[in-house]
Amino acid sequence: xxxxxxxxxxxxxxxxxxxxxxxxxxxxxxxxxxxxxxxxxxxxxxxxxxxxxxxxxxxxxxxxxxxxxxxxxxxxxxxxxxxxxxxxxxxxxxxxxxxxxxxxxxxxxxxxxxxxxxxxxxxxxxxxxxxxxxxxxxxxxxxxxxxxxxxxxxxxxxxxxxxxxxxxxxxxxxxxxxxxxxxxxxxxxxxxxxxxxxxxxxxxxxxxxxxxxxxxxxxxxxxxxxxxxxxxxxxxxxxxxxxxxxxxxxxxxxxxxxxxxxxxxxxxxxxxxxxxxxxxxxxxxxxxxxxxxxxxxxxxxxxxxxxxxxxxxxxxxxxxxxxxxxxxxxxxxxxxxxxxxxxxxxxxxxxxxxxxxxxxxxxxxxxxxxxxxxxxxxxxxxxxxxxxxxxxxxxxxxxxxxxxxxxxxxxxxxxxxxxxxxxxxxxxxxxxxxxxxxxxxxxxxxxxxxxxxxxxxxxxxxxxxxxx
Amino acid sequence: xxxxxxxxxxxxxxxxxxxxxxxxxxxxxxxxxxxxxxxxxxxxxxxxxxxxxxxxxxxxxxxxxxxxxxxxxxxxxxxxxxxxxxxxxxxxxxxxxxxxxxxxxxxxxxxxxxxxxxxxxxxxxxxxxxxxxxxxxxxxxxxxxxxxxxxxxxxxxxxxxxxxxxxxxxxxxxxxxxxxxxxxxxxxxxxxxxxxxxxxxxxxxxxxxxxxxxxxxxxxxxxxxxxxxxxxxxxxxxxxxxxxxxxxxxxxxxxxxxxxxxxxxxxxxxxxxxxxxxxxxxxxxxxxxxxxxxxxxxxxxxxxxxxxxxxxxxxxxxxxxxxxxxxxxxxxxxxxxxxxxxxxxxxxxxxxxxxxxxxxxxxxxxxxxxxxxxxxxxxxxxxxxxxxxxxxxxxxxxxxxxxxxxxxxxxxxxxxxxxxxxxxxxxxxxxxxxxxxxxxxxxxxxxxxxxxxxxxxxxxxxxxxxxx
Numbered sequence: 001x002x003x004x005x006x007x008x009x010x011x012x013x014x015x016x017x018x019x020x021x022x023x024x025x026x027x028x029x030x031x032x033x034x035x036x037x038x039x040x041x042x043x044x045x046x047x048x049x050x051x052x053x054x055x056x057x058x059x060x061x062x063x064x065x066x067x068x069x070x071x072x073x074x075x076x077x078x079x080x081x082x083x084x085x086x087x088x089x090x091x092x093x094x095x096x097x098x099x100x101x102x103x104x105x106x107x108x109x110x111x112x113x114x115x116x117x118x119x120x121x122x123x124x125x126x127x128x129x130x131x132x133x134x135x136x137x138x139x140x141x142x143x144x145x146x147x148x149x150x151x152x153x154x155x156x157x158x159x160x161x162x163x164x165x166x167x168x169x170x171x172x173x174x175x176x177x178x179x180x181x182x183x184x185x186x187x188x189x190x191x192x193x194x195x196x197x198x199x200x201x202x203x204x205x206x207x208x209x210x211x212x213x214x215x216x217x218x219x220x221x222x223x224x225x226x227x228x229x230x231x232x233x234x235x236x237x238x239x240x241x242x243x244x245x246x247x248x249x250x251x252x253x254x255x256x257x258x259x260x261x262x263x264x265x266x267x268x269x270x271x272x273x274x275x276x277x278x279x280x281x282x283x284x285x286x287x288x289x290x291x292x293x294x295x296x297x298x299x300x301x302x303x304x305x306x307x308x309x310x311x312x313x314x315x316x317x318x319x320x321x322x323x324x325x326x327x328x329x330x331x332x333x334x335x336x337x338x339x340x341x342x343x344x345x346x347x348x349x350x351x352x353x354x355x356x357x358x359x360x361x362x363x364x365x366x367x368x369x370x371x372x373x374x375x376x377x378x379x380x381x382x383x384x385x386x387x388x389x390x391x392x393x394x395x396x397x398x399x400x401x402x403x404x405x406x407x408x409x410x411x412x413x414x415x416x417x418x419x420x421x422x423x424x425x426x427x428x429x430x431x432x433x434x435x436x437x438x439x440x441x442x443x444x445x446x447x448x449x450x451x452x453x454x455x456x457x458x459x460x461x462x463x464x465x466x467x468x
Numbered sequence: 469x470x471x472x473x474x475x476x477x478x479x480x481x482x483x484x485x486x487x488x489x490x491x492x493x494x495x496x497x498x499x500x501x502x503x504x505x506x507x508x509x510x511x512x513x514x515x516x517x518x519x520x521x522x523x524x525x526x527x528x529x530x531x532x533x534x535x536x537x538x539x540x541x542x543x544x545x546x547x548x549x550x551x552x553x554x555x556x557x558x559x560x561x562x563x564x565x566x567x568x569x570x571x572x573x574x575x576x577x578x579x580x581x582x583x584x585x586x587x588x589x590x591x592x593x594x595x596x597x598x599x600x601x602x603x604x605x606x607x608x609x610x611x612x613x614x615x616x617x618x619x620x621x622x623x624x625x626x627x628x629x630x631x632x633x634x635x636x637x638x639x640x641x642x643x644x645x646x647x648x649x650x651x652x653x654x655x656x657x658x659x660x661x662x663x664x665x666x667x668x669x670x671x672x673x674x675x676x677x678x679x680x681x682x683x684x685x686x687x688x689x690x691x692x693x694x695x696x697x698x699x700x701x702x703x704x705x706x707x708x709x710x711x712x713x714x715x716x717x718x719x720x721x722x723x724x725x726x727x728x729x730x731x732x733x734x735x736x737x738x739x740x741x742x743x744x745x746x747x748x749x750x751x752x753x754x755x756x757x758x759x760x761x762x763x764x765x766x767x768x769x770x771x772x773x774x775x776x777x778x779x780x781x782x783x784x785x786x787x788x789x790x791x792x793x794x795x796x797x798x799x800x801x802x803x804x805x806x807x808x809x810x811x812x813x814x815x816x817x818x819x820x821x822x823x824x825x826x827x828x829x830x831x832x833x834x835x836x837x838x839x840x841x842x843x844x845x846x847x848x849x850x851x852x853x854x855x856x857x858x859x860x861x862x863x864x865x866x867x868x869x870x871x872x873x874x875x876x877x878x879x880x881x882x883x884x885x886x887x888x889x890x891x892x893x894x895x896x897x898x899x900x901x902x903x904x905x906x907x908x909x910x911x912x913x914x915x916x917x918x919x920x921x922x923x924x925x926x927x928x929x930x931x932x933x934x935x936x
Contacts, residue, residue, distance in 0.1 A: 041794075112610070113609050113610065116605045116606065116607075116608040116609055117605050119608050121600045121601075121603070124600075124809075125593070125596065125597055125600060128593060128596065129593055132589045132592075132593060133589075135589070137584045137585050137912065138584065139780060140584040140587050140778035140779065140780040140781075141581050141584055141778070141779050141780060142580070142581065142774075142779045142780075143779075143780060175804070176644060176804040176805065176806070176807075177804040177805070179802060179803070179804045180803065180804035183802055183803070183804075209801075209802065210802050213802045306610075310608035310609070311608065311609050311610045311611075312607060312608040312609060312610075312611060312807065312808035312809070313608075313807050313808070313809065314804065314805055314806065314807040314808075315807070326509075333677075334647060334651055334677065334678050334681045335647070335648065335651070335803070336643070336644040336645040336647045336648035336651075336782065337644065337645070337782055338644070338782065338807070339644075339780065339781050339782040339783070339806070339807050339810050340780035340781070340782075341592075341780070341781065341810065342807050342809065342810065444605065
């Protein structure tokens with residue numbers, strides 16, 4: 001029979017009579033934390049106390065707590081007990097906001113992370129060794145806020161070739177990630193009377209957070225099958241777009257919308273920020289070139305190595321209109337820089353052709369994964385629809401009628417699977433049919449079919465019925 | 469005879485009749501830029517035009533421009549001529565503010581940089597290879613804003629052992645440099661009606677810049693032979709100190725002042741920020757332990773690898789009072805993180821003993837350099853006084869009566885030598901006798917005696933007399 005217990009006045013339902021008591025307790029705790037009913041920082045009862053309250057073995061509760069600590073929902077500190085973890089704002093993680101900050105579900109299909117097990121460690125070390133052997137001594141000193149010239153030159157060539165970006169090394173500024181890049185841009189956007197910045201109505205929660213923290217107001221645009229509805233823009237100071245592959249909904253920004261965006265920027269003086277987070281990964285055709293090429297004076301191209309290599313490297317780059325270079329550098333002077341060894345290693349990796357080779361291999365691997373996902377869902381879960389272009393590291397899977405995202409989240413949880421939920425990316429966008437965001441790039445290769453099987457199971461199986 | 473010419477109404481004196489026309493032109497340009505009379509961004513005349521104005525060979529002017537471009541005073545861009553370079557705010561460079569942003573004087577005795585040629589590249593690569601081979605896959609993903617646990621644990625041990633810091637890994641936050649660390653702290657200091665932050669009256673220009681940029685007011689304290697005069701503090705939100713070795717004046721913060729600072733913090737709620745930039749390097753006695761140990765709840769310990777390893781690594785750490793951890797992490801979430809490979813490599817380097825061995829070797833080398841400097845000045849330039857404790861990577865050299873810092877700067881320049889000038893570090897401090905700040909750690913080993921010889925020459929030789 002279900003047991004109800006309260007932590008600080010919060011009722012939680014735990015199916016203590018079922019055969020999966022520990023799993024049920026874990027799921028109940030996760031849900032309560034996810035929804036905010038157990039707030040960050042709250043000290044949970046000791047395992048001894050909770051076990052007594054619920055009539056369970058203490059080990060069961062201790063193990064459940066341990067699992068939630070490992071997943072990052074709870075934190076255990078010497079002398080201050082076990083508390084609900086502080087939830088990290090979603091930054092650039094492309095992970096479902098309801099997921100634990102540093103959770104490692106046994107099978108992780110949350111969007112945002114590439115297959116980390118495929119990081120080319122040997123090639124990276126070799127590139128670092130080569131760059132260290134030819135290092136000018138001064139390179140290890142305090143450096144140019146634009147970042148190393150070697151990397152800016154290598155990127156100018158690479159971006160021109162691979163993404164059609166019109167880049168001059170002098171107009172490139174290296175930064176420590178998308179977050180720093182966007183924050184720097186927000187700090188230099190032209191000041192207007194009512195300074196708002198356009199965002200896509202479904203986007204990473206980090207975008208409105210970074211914009212708000214800069215004292216600007218996020219202004220959501222509708223998104224349809226052609227991408228963001230640019231015509232909605234008025235006098236915003238800028239707009240942040242994901243033109244190559246809208247995250248999370250999936251369309252590519254149509255040519256007419258691209259033209260409309262650059263026309264708007266030229267007319268209004270607003271800046272278009274092109275977040276090209278996965279532009280190298282297009283599976284059904286040659287990648288569409290970056291918007292930046294249409295109007296380098298009005299579009300900032302922002303790219304990173306987070307999806308092509310690994311988020312942990314913290315390597316990103318801004319290709320700036322001439323007029324923004326000095327303001328961004330001035331803002332950057334109080335923001336600190338990216339490590340030079342990493343910069344030089346990437347420069348060497350690009351120059352040696354290693355970067356291109358790695359991306360080609362990953363493109364093939366991720367394309368195969370997407371194909372497998374579509375085939376499995378098409379044959380086993382015909383009620384769902386996989387939408388969005390054949391690109392990138394994620395796909396939107398619209399749920400069958402009557403099924404909620406939350407329910408799928410619980411079913412997935414029960415199977416040790418984590419997925420993204422569309423609602424967590426809603427930033428003022430219009431209603432959308434319930435859907436999950438599947439990051440098919442995340443699992444290591446050996447775990448992918450297991451993850452896929454669990455996804456199919458979660459989408460097709462009813463939840464465990466409550467014990468009679 | 470001296471020639472006077474004007475750029476945009478700015479008069480410059482150039483000794484065009486001397487045998488060192490090019491050097492004289494270069495010196496005049498540097499001085500005009502340094503003093504701000506030729507402002508940032510100004511387009512200088514073409515070499516052809518200036519040569520015609522001065523009656524010089526065009527090559528002479530072109531070569532002078534070329535040298536100033538190489539030193540970073542001027543920037544040459546295709547299609548937009550040659551302009552005065554944007555001056556980078558001094559951040560954490562410990563270099564004379566009048567020096568070019570990225571200048572590489574042939575002999576560089578400016579403070580702030582360790583001997584970059586002694587960076588332990590092989591040991592670093594080996595440590596990185598080891599850490600990559602045992603890397604948990606998730607380490608390459610989006611991470612914990614506190615930084616890698618491996619590094620926080622290694623630092624807790626190292627700092628406890630080497631600096632007497634009372635550190636719990638959970639209270640350590642890794643950041644990308646001193647600048648980011650101080651900026652994060654400023655953003656979370658308790659808000660007060662008139663929020664000011666104490667600084668030492670002579671300090672790095674970056675300190676007041678970072679504080680001001682955070683919307684707080686820098687409040688300079690006098691500095692005497694016992695260090696900062698703590699009794700001057702009233703209701704500041706915090707105070708930034710360099711207790712182990714005051715930069716740039718050189719005393720160690722006396723025990724009574726340390727007690728006064730922690731008493732002030734406990735009474736007022738203000739935060740003491742201990743910048744322990746060179747605490748491992750003490751030559752006349754065992755290093756004095758960090759102030760943080762006196763009051764971990766009121767003192768933030770801020771350290772970096774910039775002087776022990778290299779500034780280019782961008783590795784720094786905050787040891788925080790419990791109450792500041794969450795606020796700093798929240799502020800950090802929109803500020804981006806440090807690359808994980810660098811963090812793991814440093815953790816491995818510390819754990820393997822390599823960090824300690826490297827620091828021991830550098831301590832010995834820098835101690836020898838300081839001894840050589842003191843001997844040379846004592847014997848050859850008895851009019852000067854080398855002051856400050858026998859520690860760190862710099863020493864203050866007080867000039868003989870009647871000689872200005874600017875004159876020594878020019879004499880040094882003429883000999884291809886760069887030094888720091890005390891005036892550039894004045895942040896509201898009391899008058900001090902003219903002095904130069906000598907960064908004896910900066911030159912590579914083979915260049916040190918040459919640098920020293922030029923320093924002695926600059927301090928003893930009169931400037932070139934003007935041609936009759």
